[in-house]
Amino acid sequence: MAVITIDLAMHHLRAEPEDQVLVQAQLDASEEAAMQFLNRRFYLDQVALDEARAGVSQAMLEAKEANAAAMGAAETEQDHTLRCRLLEHARQSLAEAYDQADAVAYGMVLNPAIQAACLLKLGHLFANREEVVTGTIATELPLASQHLLMPYRIRMGV
Known part of the structure; x- marks a missing residue:
């Protein structure tokens, strides 16, 4: 479910009403891409964030219980290679x-920088609906959306 309204997205793109279904799909994708880049979720307001956080402990408990069951099932496997794979799948899950x-x-709560980054990504998705562009000179554009998101990114890894 998109945090940014479809009306704002349509206005940002200056899109036609018949494009609304496509815009909504691309808006969802741009928000998800931003959240994946940030390694964190964002929400419309503090109430929505608090509601989501309230379920974190339960989700972690359920994951731990599912892992214990998967590990137990893996340990009963006689084939060593399959047992190792099942244990790895359980750890990965x-x-x-x-x-x-x-x-x-x-x-975190959606802020203007994150909203702008999502709209920039949306604009790129909307304008470039194909992976290949012919008849133009290829030019790499600076990733302004990543620059807007970078201060809020956590656990960047290697």
Whole structure:
């Protein structure tokens, strides 16, 4: 569900009403891309953020229980290679669940910089609907959306 309104997105793009379905899909994608880059979720207001954070403990508990069940099932496997794979899948599922919980726990309220970054990404998606552009000179544009998001990014990794 988009945090930025479709009306603002349509106005930003100066899109026609018949483009609304496409714009909504691209808006959802641009917001998700921003959240993935930030390694955290963002919400419309503090109430929505607080509601999301309220479920973090339960989500982590459920992930831990699912991991224990998966580890137990893996340990009963007789084939060594398959057992190792099942154990790795269980560890990976737990790590992903914890990462998702952390993204909510470290969530934030949408601010003008994040909104602008999402709208920039949306504009790029809307203007460049194909992966290949022919008949032009290729020029790399600075990634302004990443520059707007960078101060809010956490756990950048290597």
